[in-house]
Amino acid sequence: MNEELELLLRDIIHPETGSNIVDSGFVDRADMGDDGAIAITLRFQKARDPFAQKIKHQVEALMSERFPQSQTMVIIREAAPKPRRKENITTTTDICRVVAIASGKGGVGKSTVTANLAVALRQRGYNVGILDADIYGPSQTKMFGVEGYIPEAERDEEGNDFIIPAQALGIKIMSIGFFIRPTDALMWRGGMAVNALHQLTHQTRWGKLDYLLVDLPPGTGDIHLSIINELKISGAVIVSTPQQVAVADVVRGVEMFRHEAVNIPVLGVVENMAWFTPEELPNNRYYLFGKGGAKQYAEEAGIELLGQVPIIQSIMEGSDTGRPAGGFDPRVVEYYADIAEKVVDKLPAEC
Ligand code: ADP
Secondary structure, three states: OOOHHHHHHHHOOOOOOOEOOOOOOOEEEEOOOOOOOOEEEEEEEOOOOHHHHHHHHHHHHHHHHHOOOOEEEEEEEEEEOOOOOOOOOOOOEEEEEEEEEEEEEOEEEEEEHHHHHHHHHOOOOOOOEEEOOOOOOOOHHHHHOOOOOOOOOOEOOOOOOEEEEEEEEEEEEHHHHOOOHHHHHHHHOHHHHHHHHHHHHHHHHOOEEEEEEEEOOOOOOOHHHHHHHHOOOOOOEEEEEEHHHHHHHHHHHHHHHOOOOOOOOOEEEEEEEEEEEEOOOOOOOOOOOOOOOHHHHHHHOOOOEEEEEEEEEHHHHHHHOOOOHHHOOOHHHHHHHHHHHHHHHOOOOOO
């Protein structure tokens, strides 16, 4: 891109992004030939978008004002804008350890484990944050009762924008759920989600954190790798129910983290919904989803079993009412204190 033209084009602001059209990614090409002819290509999702037409006219007017002798041709290419990333700016520099929480499939309690583990770490006096990166079903906002929170943006003197996270029980929470309606989640194209998560990761004002827990989408795939690559992940915790099918998915999860290109230590497995004990029969355990599948797998794969958490009503109610049970039900507090202790022990003591 011709530098002089780029500088000029930075004066044009896209009304929707509030940022100049170069950084917002609407300029594909801006060249000046030896004969002074100017060729500019703009990229817009739809050429007939009223903003596209307006900006095209602005560009034409600007060029004919600055270069009255030149011939200018401005064309619109129908393509998604490619915002420029400010790679060197990140708010993650004061985060000491990042723990990814993953699961082979949805519904096994990955988000519940993330929320309660965060509470347990906070109870031990650590500064904790959660990045809810589960684009398919962000639920940390509900788990902590902050669904209505509207993240505010702040701009520093250099013009960098920051996003202020929600806070609940002393935990900083940033979720993709603040920005999308649940019904929209499935319509997100991979690239869109990855761009949004990039922004959330590096623009959230995390401050100093001992632990950032990242609630990943269930499963394994390209999108997971993109998210994992955004941050230096210290270790991964895998959540599974004892069912054989769920355990089969754990294997894939473990392989993803252990892949040489990824190379993230797997801290261990949490077997969730391991059994059910009715209140009136406190000594009975009913293994509704089979017995110890994840436990057995962990042993075979040489991975630590970080804990087994039974089905407990307060856990479910806590998720629904925005108060994780790890914050008030003594049984749950104990289960998660053990898990938190193991996680802490497995990660470096110093940053
Ligand atoms: P995932 O994140 O894996 O999709 P969630 O954490 O959203 O799963 O959990 C799915 C449902 O199961 C939620 O309603 C949650 O409250 C409930 N749940 C999870 N773990 C337990 C548990 N140990 N006891 C009771 N209910 C649980």
